[in-house]
Amino acid sequence: PMQGTMCVGKCTRIVGPCLLTLSVLSIAANVLLLFPGWAWKYLADGHITKEAKAMPGIWGGGITVLLAATHITAGGWRRLRLRHPPQLFPLQAFLSIVLSMLALLGSAASFIMSGVGLTNGPLCLYNTSGNELNQGPRWGYPFVDPNSQTFDSRISIQTENYLHNWSLWSTCLEPVGIVTWNVCFFSILLLISASEMVLASLQIINGCFGSLCGFCDGK
Numbered sequence: 001p002m003q004g005t006m007c008v009g010k011c012t013r014i015v016g017p018c019l020l021t022l023s024v025l026s027i028a029a030n031v032l033l034l035f036p037g038w039a040w041k042y043l044a045d046g047h048i049t050k051e052a053k054a055m056p057g058i059w060g061g062g063i064t065v066l067l068a069a070t071h072i073t074a075g076g077w078r079r080l081r082l083r084h085p086p087q088l089f090p091l092q093a094f095l096s097i098v099l100s101m102l103a104l105l106g107s108a109a110s111f112i113m114s115g116v117g118l119t120n121g122p123l124c125l126y127n128t129s130g131n132e133l134n135q136g137p138r139w140g141y142p143f144v145d146p147n148s149q150t151f152d153s154r155i156s157i158q159t160e161n162y163l164h165n166w167s168l169w170s171t172c173l174e175p176v177g178i179v180t181w182n183v184c185f186f187s188i189l190l191l192i193s194a195s196e197m198v199l200a201s202l203q204i205i206n207g208c209f210g211s212l213c214g215f216c217d218g219k
Contacts, residue, residue, distance in 0.1 A: 011206045012096075015199050016073030019103065022196050023065035026110065029188045030057025036122075036175040036182070047125075047139055047175075049182060051117030056110040061193045064106030065200070068099035072203060097207035100200045107196035114189040120144050121162055122182040124172035142171045 033052035034043050042048055075092050121143035128138055128145070143162045162168040162179070169179040 011202070012072055012075060015203045015206065016069055016075075019065055019069035019196060019199050019203075020073055022192050022199070023062050023069055026057040026061035026065065026189060026192045026196070027063075029185045029192065030055050030062065033057070033182065033185045033189075036178050039175060042175055047123060049117055049123045051113050051120070051186075052182070054113060056113040057189045057192070060106040060108075060110035060113070061189065061196055062106075062110075065103040065196050068096070068103035068200065068203070071099050072096055093207045093209075097204055100203040100207060104197055104200040104204065107193040107200060110189060111193035111197065114186045114193060118163070118183065118186040118190065122172065122178045124178045125174040126171050127173070137173060143168070 030052065034048055034055075036042055036048075071092075075096060120141055123139060123141055125137050125139050126142040126145075128136065160168060162171075163183070172178050175181070
């Protein structure tokens with residue numbers, strides 16, 4: 001039992017700071033998605049990809065994970081200063097489980113929405129074709145629009161996945177480099193949220209042991 005509780009304390013001191021770092025990175029990545037090409041005018045004009053505007057990396061992979069990480073980190077290092085842990089530690093471990101579950105849900109939401117944003121592509125200015133009355137450049141999602149027009153008529157957006165064919169990225173006229181920007185930061189959010197889900201799940205398991213056994217005296 002002592003060895004088991006020692007593992008609980010050590011795991012807490014590792015998982016907490018890792019989640020803390022990932023939550024800050026998640027917030028930063030989502031904030032950058034709101035300013036494509038470091039420009040603020042697209043946010044002011046409302047020309048931001050809807051998945052980025054929903055800010056899943058801020059409230060999902062950010063704030064909810066940050067709350068759990070702060071509690072986990074504080075509890076882990078508080079344990080180092082107490083030789084004989086009080087009976088309150090099992091209650092703190094139970095609270096850690098609850099917050100970790102919220103972090104798991106938040107990071108899962110961030111993962112799903114980031115995946116959708118990556119799959120659908122960015123909101124941008126692009127040329128349209130076909131039998132539409134209003135042909136020409138317009139704002140929208142060209143990689144899911146059947147009337148979007150590429151510079152190379154031999155390439156069809158309807159049969160090619162833009163993630164696999166970089167030549168399609170020039171379909172977006174404005175913001176400059178928006179496809180690269182969105183692919184980069186949505187991919188980062190996917191990796192961060194996936195890591196957060198794994199760590200949050202580990203902390204839930206860890207908290208279950210902590211609520212039953214308490215924290216040990218070992219460091």
